[in-house]
Amino acid sequence: MARDRHDWMHELVQRRAPRRVESDTRLVLLGTAGGSAARSTRCGFANALVVGDIAYLIDCGEGVHTQLSRAGLVATRRFGSTGARPVVETIFLTHLHADHVMDLVNILQGSWPNSEIDVYGPGPAGPPFTTHEDPLHPVRFPDDPAPGVKGVLDHFNRAFGMNINARIIGERRSDFIDQLIVHEIGLKGELDTDVNSIELPISIDRLGPDFEIPAVEPFVVRPEDAHGVTVTATLVQHPPVFPALAYRFDTPHGSVVFSGDTTPCDNVVQLAQGADILVHEVVDIEAILGRISLLSNFEIVRAQFARAHTQVHEVGHVAARAGVGTLVLSHLVPGEGSHTPEEWEALAREAAPEFQGEIVCGIDLDEFAIGAAH
Numbered sequence: 001m002a003r004d005r006h007d008w009m010h011e012l013v014q015r016r017a018p019r020r021v022e023s024d025t026r027l028v029l030l031g032t033a034g035g036s037a038a039r040s041t042r043c044g045f046a047n048a049l050v051v052g053d054i055a056y057l058i059d060c061g062e063g064v065h066t067q068l069s070r071a072g073l074v075a076t077r078r079f080g081s082t083g084a085r086p087v088v089e090t091i092f093l094t095h096l097h098a099d100h101v102m103d104l105v106n107i108l109q110g111s112w113p114n115s116e117i118d119v120y121g122p123g124p125a126g127p128p129f130t131t132h133e134d135p136l137h138p139v140r141f142p143d144d145p146a147p148g149v150k151g152v153l154d155h156f157n158r159a160f161g162m163n164i165n166a167r168i169i170g171e172r173r174s175d176f177i178d179q180l181i182v183h184e185i186g187l188k189g190e191l192d193t194d195v196n197s198i199e200l201p202i203s204i205d206r207l208g209p210d211f212e213i214p215a216v217e218p219f220v221v222r223p224e225d226a227h228g229v230t231v232t233a234t235l236v237q238h239p240p241v242f243p244a245l246a247y248r249f250d251t252p253h254g255s256v257v258f259s260g261d262t263t264p265c266d267n268v269v270q271l272a273q274g275a276d277i278l279v280h281e282v283v284d285i286e287a288i289l290g291r292i293s294l295l296s297n298f299e300i301v302r303a304q305f306a307r308a309h310t311q312v313h314e315v316g317h318v319a320a321r322a323g324v325g326t327l328v329l330s331h332l333v334p335g336e337g338s339h340t341p342e343e344w345e346a347l348a349r350e351a352a353p354e355f356q357g358e359i360v361c362g363i364d365l366d367e368f369a370i371g372a373a374h
Contacts, residue, residue, distance in 0.1 A: 019368065026370060028049075029330060029363070030071060031044045031067055032331070032335070032362040032366075033045065034261070034281060034283070034330075042364055043067055044061020044062030044102060045331045046060055048071060050073070051228075056092065056249065057075075061100060061102060065107050065111070067364065071365060072085050074086075075087070076113045091120070094121075094244065095245065097261065104153075108156070109163060112176050119153065120231075121245075122243040123149070123184035123186030123197070124144075124151065125243070126242075128206055150192070200216070206240075209239055209240035213236065216235045218233065218267075218271045233245050233246060234267040236267055238261045245260055256277045257275045257279065257324070259279065259280040260281070261308065262281065268280075269321045270322075272319075277326045278324040282330070283311055284334070287338040309333070315352070320352055326358040326360065327358070328361075332361070341361035344361035345361045
């Protein structure tokens with residue numbers, strides 16, 4: 001049944017208000033929708049972990065630049081003392097699907113940072129993009145079909161070259177590109193030689209789109225920093241995208257894990273062991289059948305959702321195996337027009353009665369105190 005064009009207003013009004021906490025160490029859900037479809041009640045997937053006067057940004061979906069402001073966060077020190085507004089100093093990207101990077105360019109062009117920002121994310125994909133052979137569905141840009149985060153940032157900056165140079169020439173601004181320190185994560189031998197690269201000493205056969213990610217021990221991405229935060233990561237199952245990552249943040253007050261986009265994955269279970277909060281993607285394929293069934297390649301799309309994402313009846317089992325305290329459902333697909341937050345929570349709970357922790361369906365701008373910071 002088609003929705004009335006004003007239905008989104010009713011859905012938004014009926015939804016609970018975002019959670020608020022008084023804590024210097026907190027998780028903020030900046031955007032909770034997955035995919036790149038237009039939405040009226042949720043922004044694209046993005047999160048912030050606030051620790052004192054700084055913030056770590058995890059993914060940059062559509063709307064994150066606006067949501068940072070609404071959350072009382074900033075991504076620049078250009079305007080002097082920020083006072084009670086923590087500053088983003090580090091950005092982590094789980095993978096390079098559009099719905100996870102779309103507002104990255106907006107943060108840089110709009111905030112124009114004048115202090116260093118570390119950007120962590122996947123290196124170039126290589127296979128299966130470089131080995132794909134299908135004359136009916138050829139890859140675009142065959143000379144560089146799947147650049148890593150370094151290439152993505154270079155393309156973004158070049159696309160906005162006129163704006164960047166106009167600001168430099170007309171306003172005498174310093175060049176923010178010089179403030180970006182990029183750390184690509186990937187397999188040894190597949191990354192450009194760079195002192196900031198993070199290489200994994202493994203190999204994975206991924207000549208086709210249905211490859212399997214092997215068991216990987218969590219690896220350190222960023223050693224303990226001045227705020228007592230250590231970041232570890234693992235590879236997750238989100239074919240044909242590679243590398244796709246999950247991240248864990250251990251703070252002096254507790255731990256938060258972000259699954260990224262993945263099917264139920266043993267690597268995530270290991271990474272998330274005993275974490276205070278697990279932010280995990282979730283989809284309900286049955287709820288989107290009406291929309292995708294109109295596609296000529298419907299069965300292929302349906303199969304792709306099943307092999308690349310975690311369904312709502314599966315996510316509670318992941319949380320139970322990891323022994324986390326709170327499971328936060330986010331990157332919701334569909335993000336609106338199907339389930340209320342309470343219905344998402346009930347679906348996850350009913351399918352996994354063995355999980356005894358709290359289940360929360362995320363709302364944009366929800367806040368969660370971390371561990372002992374309650």
